[in-house]
Amino acid sequence: MTLPLTPSQTVGPFFRIGLSTTIGSHVIGEGMPGAIRISGQVLDGAGEPVPDALIETWQPEGAGRCATDEEGHFAIVTSKPQDGAANGAPHLDVSVFARGLLTRLVTRMFFPDESAANDADPVLRTLSPTERATLVAVREEGGLRFDIHLQGAGETVFFDR
Amino acid sequence: MEAPSRSVHPPNDFPGYRSTALRAPKQPLRVLPGRLGELTAPLLAGETIGLLDHDLTRQHDGDPLGERISISGRVLDDDGNPVAGALIELWQANAAGRYAHLSDQHPAPLDPNFSGAGRCLTDVEGGYRFVTVKPGAYPWRNHPNAWRPAHVHFSVFTPAIAQRLVTQMYFPGDPLFDQDPIFNSVPDADSRRRLVARWSLELTEPEWSLGYAWDIVVAGRDATPLDDDPSE
Ligand SMILES: [Fe+2]
Numbered sequence: 001m002t003l004p005l006t007p008s009q010t011v012g013p014f015f016r017i018g019l020s021t022t023i024g025s026h027v028i029g030e031g032m033p034g035a036i037r038i039s040g041q042v043l044d045g046a047g048e049p050v051p052d053a054l055i056e057t058w059q060p061e062g063a064g065r066c067a068t069d070e071e072g073h074f075a076i077v078t079s080k081p082q083d084g085a086a087n088g089a090p091h092l093d094v095s096v097f098a099r100g101l102l103t104r105l106v107t108r109m110f111f112p113d114e115s116a117a118n119d120a121d122p123v124l125r126t127l128s129p130t131e132r133a134t135l136v137a138v139r140e141e142g143g144l145r146f147d148i149h150l151q152g153a154g155e156t157v158f159f160d161r
Numbered sequence: 162m163e164a165p166s167r168s169v170h171p172p173n174d175f176p177g178y179r180s181t182a183l184r185a186p187k188q189p190l191r192v193l194p195g196r197l198g199e200l201t202a203p204l205l206a207g208e209t210i211g212l213l214d215h216d217l218t219r220q221h222d223g224d225p226l227g228e229r230i231s232i233s234g235r236v237l238d239d240d241g242n243p244v245a246g247a248l249i250e251l252w253q254a255n256a257a258g259r260y261a262h263l264s265d266q267h268p269a270p271l272d273p274n275f276s277g278a279g280r281c282l283t284d285v286e287g288g289y290r291f292v293t294v295k296p297g298a299y300p301w302r303n304h305p306n307a308w309r310p311a312h313v314h315f316s317v318f319t320p321a322i323a324q325r326l327v328t329q330m331y332f333p334g335d336p337l338f339d340q341d342p343i344f345n346s347v348p349d350a351d352s353r354r355r356l357v358a359r360w361s362l363e364l365t366e367p368e369w370s371l372g373y374a375w376d377i378v379v380a381g382r383d384a385t386p387l388d389d390d391p392s393e
Pocket of ligand 1: 012254309312314
C-alpha cells in the first residue's frame, strides 16, 4: 500500500506563535565539552537579510531550532556529530523554513577542520569548488559561521527532500 | 543531477505567491545519495508536553470567541503505518482572522482569551486531537484584495528528518480557495483536496463543538530520493 503524501505549505510569517519553544537552540549546553556555537545569516536573492526564517539542525545526538532575528541571524549550540564514516564526513542536516518558501529547504553543514573527510565525502565530491564552499562552515571568533544564501550569487546548495 | 519532480509538493518557484520571488532557490535541488539522518536521541530532551497543550480554548481564564471545533486524525507514513510519538505543533489566527503576533497588522480584534498555539504527541496509533476555535479568513498583500482561506498551520516533527513536514489544513467548502496562490501552489487537485479536513458528524459533540477529521501522511522513515543506495 502506498498512501499519497500530504503536501507541504509555507510556514508563513507568524510561525513563532507555534514553533518557538518546544525545540530550542541548544542541542547541548553552551559549556559542555565539545560544544560549538554555529551562527549565520539567512540572505535572500537581493542580498537582504531574511528576518522571518526558521533554521532546524538535525544530527543523531539531537535537533536544534532557531528563528532568525531582524538581521537574519541565527545561532545554534551543538557538537560535531559522532556517527562515524558510514554517512560521509561529519555534518548537520539543516532545514530552512520561511514565508515565501512553499516547502522546507534541505542543506548540509560540514566542518572546516575535517578537510580529509570532506574531500572523501560522497556529497561534497560531486560539487564544484564554488558549490562546495557554500556547505562548509568557516571558523570565526567563538565558533563557526554558516551563512545561507537562498538565491543568487553564492546560492547555497540545497537537496531534494 | 536534477531531482525528479514530485507533483504532490508545491514547486518553490511559484510566481503567483509573490514572496517566492527573492527566496526560492534558482538552482535545481540536488539528489542526496543514501539516507537522510535520524535522531538517536530523544525527540524532546527535557521538554514535557502539558496535558492541556492540545486545547487552545483552555489557555486563559475565559473562553475564546468563535466557533468551537475539534480537529483530530492520524499521522501515517506512506506505507500506512501509524507514526507514534510525533510532535505536532499547530498555530492559527483567532476567529476574527488575527494572529496574536506583533507583526500581524490586520485591523481585526485580538482575543485576550486566545493565543492560537497548541501541541501534542501522537499516540501509539498515530492519533492526535486538538480543540480550538475555527480561524477567520484574513487579508494579505500578495495581490489586490487577496484573502487567505481559513486555515490552521501544522508542523509534524519525528526523529526521521525525511518525515519532516510543515503544512496548512483548510476547511471544506471555503469560497476563497480559487483565488489563493498558496493553496493552489499544490499542483494537482487530488493533493490539494488532501489539505482540506472533512467535517464529521461522529466527531461533532452534541451541544458543544463541531468535529473535523484530518489525516496527515508523511514519507517513510527510510525515504530517500533514490530507491537504492548501492553502498548499503
Ligand atoms: Fe496563516
